[in-house]
Amino acid sequence: MKAAVYERYGPAEVVNIREIGRPSIAPDEVLVEVRAATVTTADWRVRASAFPGGMWLMGRMIMGLFRPRHKVLGSEFAGRVVEAGSSVTRFAVGDEIFGFATKFGAHAEFLAVSGEGAIARKPEGLTFEQAAALPFGALTALVFLRDFAKVPPGSHVLVAGASGGVGVHAVQIAKHLGAEVSAVCSKANHELVTSLGADHVIDYRAEDFTRGGERYDLIFDTAGTTRFAQARKALKPQGVFLPLEFGIADAFSALAASISGGKKMTLNVSGDTREDIEIIADLVASGAIRPVIDRIYPFEDIREAYKRVESRHKTGSVVLKVTDGGV
Numbered sequence: 409m410k411a412a413v414y415e416r417y418g419p420a421e422v423v424n425i426r427e428i429g430r431p432s433i434a435p436d437e438v439l440v441e442v443r444a445a446t447v448t449t450a451d452w453r454v455r456a457s458a459f460p461g462g463m464w465l466m467g468r469m470i471m472g473l474f475r476p477r478h479k480v481l482g483s484e485f486a487g488r489v490v491e492a493g494s495s496v497t498r499f500a501v502g503d504e505i506f507g508f509a510t511k512f513g514a515h516a517e518f519l520a521v522s523g524e525g526a527i528a529r530k531p532e533g534l535t536f537e538q539a540a541a542l543p544f545g546a547l548t549a550l551v552f553l554r555d556f557a558k559v560p561p562g563s564h565v566l567v568a569g570a571s572g573g574v575g576v577h578a579v580q581i582a583k584h585l586g587a588e589v590s591a592v593c594s595k596a597n598h599e600l601v602t603s604l605g606a607d608h609v610i611d612y613r614a615e616d617f618t619r620g621g622e623r624y625d626l627i628f629d630t631a632g633t634t635r636f637a638q639a640r641k642a643l644k645p646q647g648v649f650l651p652l653e654f655g656i657a658d659a660f661s662a663l664a665a666s667i668s669g670g671k672k673m674t675l676n677v678s679g680d681t682r683e684d685i686e687i688i689a690d691l692v693a694s695g696a697i698r699p700v701i702d703r704i705y706p707f708e709d710i711r712e713a714y715k716r717v718e719s720r721h722k723t724g725s726v727v728l729k730v731t732d733g734g735v
């Protein structure tokens with residue numbers, strides 16, 4: 409099968425499409441013919457070893473100190489089950505599914521994934537490309553807003569980076585939770601974020617939201633452009649700053665804020681569960697959220713896809729069309 413393989417950390421050019429063996433499945437796994445996958449900010453960070461804020465060593469310890477442990481990246485996908493292990497009861501051959509790869513590997517024509525993993529039936533009416541654009545951004549936004557911030561109805565949430573991979577879902581999920589939403593992105597994306605439900609839009613090139621008069625219950629920064637010292641000026645007295653990108657220095661600031669009381673900073677990483685991917689499928693079915701695609705690239709153009717992700721100006725997800733089916 410064809411796969412996008414990288415053997416060393418580096419720029420997009422370290423990734424090459426190659427023929428490798430098709431994965432075999434364990435009794436509790438399914439084999440999926442991948443129709444679409446995405447290049448996420450996580451794929452780029454791992455490939456380039458671009459871990460934020462002094463987290464380089466920890467990132468390398470997890471992903472492989474000298475050479476990458478997982479030679480095929482790609483964490484979210486949509487495709488069709490072509491083989492099911494003997495103990496899998498949730499899915500059968502022919503099912504169209506979407507979700508998270510168990511340990512990367514979605515940048516390939518075939519993927520072995522746990523039958524009990526964070527995968528679900530593809531929502532009806534979505535293309536494979538649209539379904540692949542959901543898990544990373546939507547699950548992160550769901551877990552951060554529902555579980556870590558516990559956003560109550562009526563609260564005022566500011567999403568910085570509102571047009572990005574996580575941001576487009578943060579706007580929609582904050583609205584779904586009953587919040588008033590202010591969205592920060594460039595002017596070119598204001599129409600998009602308004603269509604996703606944002607009540608107010610702020611062009612970060614024209615206005616610094618931390619210096620405006622508005623005060624927020626929650627500032628969810630997906631762009632990595634705000635520090636706690638700035639954010640706290642725009643928080644209500646018990647407000648919370650929730651950054652997606654953080655480093656070692658932020659951990660000390662969060663600790664200091666938790667001791668002094670009042671405005672807080674919460675640091676966390678999102679997991680992925682079967683229950684939550686099913687909730688995402690339900691939210692799509694009910695019309696509460698929809699995927700946003702920046703651009704669909706042919707699989708062979710994966711290096712170009714990576715470069716678009718690294719620009720940090722994509723809108724929603726960068727999608728790869730991996731197979732047409734029937735490989």
Ligand SMILES: NC(=O)c1ccc[n+]([C@@H]2O[C@H](COP(=O)([O-])OP(=O)(O)OC[C@H]3O[C@@H](n4cnc5c(N)ncnc54)[C@H](OP(=O)(O)O)[C@@H]3O)[C@@H](O)[C@H]2O)c1
Nearest residue numbers: 449569571572573574593594612631633652677678720721
């Ligand atoms: N902690 C965790 O568990 C976790 C989970 C998932 C992701 N992450 C991290 O979260 C980050 C976000 O990922 P992502 O995929 O959503 O990023 P992304 O798609 O690259 O975000 C790009 C968006 O950010 C906007 N942007 C750029 N500069 C901005 C600024 N100064 N102010 C406001 N918006 C700005 C851009 O809008 P314009 O084009 O309009 O400029 C663009 O739409 C990544 O660093 C990722 O590694 C962490």
